[in-house]
Amino acid sequence: MSDSLTRAKKHLLLRLRLARACEIRNNNKERDKLLVLAGVNARRLGWNPIAAYCRKKVLVHNQGHLLNKYRSFAEAIECDDFQQFHKRLSREYGIERVEQLLHEANVAEPSREELTDDFEYAAALLGTSRDELESAQRDPAAPQMPEYEPLEHRTKWPYVIAILLGLAAVAVWLGWWWLNQEPPSQP
Secondary structure (H helix, E strand, C coil), rough: HHHHHHHHHHHHHHHHHHHHHHHCCCCHHHHHHHHHHHHHHHHCCHHHHHHHHHHHHHHCCCCHHHHHHHHHHHHCCCHHHHHHHHHHHHCCCHHHHHHHHHHHHHCCCCCEEEEEECHHHHHHHHCCCCCHHHHHHCCCCCCCCCCCHHHCCCCHHHHHHHHHHHHHHHHHHHHHHHHHHCCCCCC
């Protein structure tokens, strides 16, 4: 295995371990950030079931996440907005920081004795198994990912409400101004 793939596997497993520690502590926001980074590493390794499961866990917790704009990590990695997001997360959770946070978390990791390889270990860290991941890929009746819905087709209600409130405020101000105008003086 090449040096970059070995490094990607190491980063994936460390980030999954820390994501698991965050999940145990109910810190889903941090967990989701780590799952995004782990999903990108899994995609680079060709571990698509692991990447898909990372995406699924993020979207179960946060359907408004940037990942919902894409059908997979493979699609996301190709887009500029996701690449910028990934760069920011990579700076925030560099591998040295992940190792430090993992050390501070002091959470026992799953036993690797009965696991045959790193893929099974990654699945165990996600709370699943190789068999479940593989059967979900083959079985069309398996629970599917949330449907892809492009962001541009979603109604952005907070923006619509803010615009309407702004227009109402302007209308009230104009009405007040008009009522307080002095009548024109008569010659």
